[in-house]
Amino acid sequence: MQRTLLAVDRFSTFVGKAAAWTVVLLTLLITWEVFSRYVLNKPHGWVLDAQIMLYGTLFMMAGAYTLSKNGHVRGDVLYGFFRPRTQATIDLVLYIAFFLPGVVAMTWAGWTFANEALAIREQTFNADPLPIYPFKFVIPVAGAVLLLQGVVEIVRCAICLRDGAWPSREEDVEEVDVDKLKEMVHVKDEDLADLERPLPPAQRQEGA
Numbered sequence: 001m002q003r004t005l006l007a008v009d010r011f012s013t014f015v016g017k018a019a020a021w022t023v024v025l026l027t028l029l030i031t032w033e034v035f036s037r038y039v040l041n042k043p044h045g046w047v048l049d050a051q052i053m054l055y056g057t058l059f060m061m062a063g064a065y066t067l068s069k070n071g072h073v074r075g076d077v078l079y080g081f082f083r084p085r086t087q088a089t090i091d092l093v094l095y096i097a098f099f100l101p102g103v104v105a106m107t108w109a110g111w112t113f114a115n116e117a118l119a120i121r122e123q124t125f126n127a128d129p130l131p132i133y134p135f136k137f138v139i140p141v142a143g144a145v146l147l148l149q150g151v152v153e154i155v156r157c158a159i160c161l162r163d164g165a166w167p168s169r170e171e172d173v174e175e176v177d178v179d180k181l182k183e184m185v186h187v188k189d190e191d192l193a194d195l196e197r198p199l200p201p202a203q204r205q206e207g208a
Contacts, residue, residue: 001155002167008152009068009170015145016065022058026051046128053135060142064149068170088160095154103147110139 029050037043066072079087116122117133124130159167 001159005152005155005167006170008148012064012068012145012149013170016062016068019058019061019065022054026054026058029054044128045126046124046130049124049126049130053130053132056135057138060138061145063142064145067146067149067153070169084160084165088157088166092154092157092161095150095157099150100147103143103150107140107143107147110136110143114140 029047033044033047079090082090114133114136117136122132122136124132156167156169
C-alpha cells in the first residue's frame with residue numbers, strides 16, 4: 001500500500017514539475033512582448049490572453065503536487081498541537097465533507113465546459129484571437145489529478161487512525177528548517193547565545 005501511495009506522490013510531483021516549465025514560457029513571452037512593445041513599437045493583442053492561460057495552467061496543475069507535499073495553507077495554530085490521530089480525524093472529515101464534493105464538481109463541470117468550448121471552437125475576444133478550448137481542458141485534467149491525490153491523502157488519514165502515526169510521503173525541496181540547519185552545522189542555541197553576550201572589558205581591550 002505504501003508503495004502505491006508513494007507512486008501517486010511521484011506522479012503528482014511529475015505533473016507539477018512539468019507544469020512548472022510554463023514559468024520559463026511566461027518569462028520568455030513577457031520579455032519578448034516588452035521588447036516588442038517599447039523598442040519596436042509593435043504590441044500584440046493576444047499576449048495578455050496567452051499569459052493568463054499559461055499562468056492558469058501553472059496554478060491548476062500545481063494543486064496535486066502541493067497536496068502531495070502537504071504544502072497547502074492550513075491553520076496550524078491549534079492543529080499542530082493535536083495528536084496524529086486527532087489530526088487525521090479532522091482531515092478525514094474535511095476531505096469527505098468539502099474536498100471530494102468540490103473537486104468532483106470541478107472536474108465534472110470542467111469536462112462539460114471544455115467540450116462545449118471545443119464544439120464551438122471558442123476563441124478570445126480581441127483583434128488577434130486565440131483558441132480557448134485547449135486551455136479549458138486543463139481544468140478537468142487538473143481536477144482528475146488532484147482527485148487522485150486526494151484519495152491518497154484519505155488513505156493516509158485511515159492509516160494514521162489505525163497506526164497512530166502519519167505514513168511517510170515523497171519528499172522534495174522544502175523551505176529552510178532552522179532546527180535541521182543547526183543540526184547540520186553542529187550549532188546549539190547556547191552557542192548562539194554566547195555570540196550575543198557582550199565581551200568582558202578585558203577581552204574588549206585585547207581585541208582593540
